[in-house]
Amino acid sequence: MPTPYALTVDAGLRDLRAADRLLHTLAAELALPEGTFGCTHLVRDDAPRVVVSLALPTDPLLRTAREQLTAQGYEVSSGVPDAVGRAVLYPGVAELTGTLTVGDVPARSAIDRVTVLGSPSRPDPRAHLVTGDHVRPQWQHGELVLTAMPAAGGTLAPFEVPAPTPCCADH
Template identity: 70%
Template sequence: MGPALVTPYALTVDAGVRDLRAADHLLHELTDGLALPEGTWGCTHLVRDDRPRVVLSLALPSAPLLRTTWERLAEAGQGALSPGLPDPAGRAVLYPGASALTGTLTVAELLARSAIDRVTVLGAPGDPDPGTRVVTRDHVRPQWQHGTLVLAATPALGGTLVPFEAPDPTPCCADH
């Protein structure tokens, strides 16, 4: 179930960020600065219009916390704020259990420790065996797909899996 199904208390922050890494950093900075509770969801959303960018969403556990967060973000001038989520298909950065997904875990452990509902392997039919090891690289960014939080993974050495999204991707044309 997506953040809108978890809580109706959500807002979107459009700070004009252009890449995912900067959006992740800003999301962590905002939530740390606001001291938001563990039940807070933080996602990034790609906006593909005449001004492509990445917007942030926060889904909070209560109406009072939403009001306080809105007021503090507005006072700090952190970007344009709007109510609700920008779309249902965000990329989860902050979610229950995210901080426990470090090192190498089995698929079953990853699912049990976090809000992730499912792991898929790109190019493979069906779900991976629950005992398959996942090398998290301490960077697990699942995506919302039809109300389900899904981690896309790829095969790696030794029969392990790694999350599809690399923590430090090589920029396009880095060798030019």
């Protein structure tokens, strides 16, 4: 995460979609600034769940967020649970809509690089990425990395789709 001003919110959520909604709700309720990172984290313990973290640009924002979230009854702890969060809120996310080039992604957002699933080389920066308006990069070794996959017409698409089909849905 890019800042020492971070906290984790455990709302007992079971799925990523609910965690995404919670992050968007918290961003609106707390009027979080553009420099905020909001991530989901999978907790694999006796009670598997998804928690969310907020990394804020300043200590006063962190203290205010902690006070407001605690007052709303959320379980809040300091820091982030791990270094591999899945980013939902990050600088530039609103600019990653429609179809753009791979080179546009780091130029318009906090994403450091784009990789292609199963490929050892970086994609051509001129390759087209069809975002589906759902771009969820992950922290990997201190970098925010978007994993893409080949899509129709020689384009790429983010590996994570907004509404995945459950395994064995047609059985």
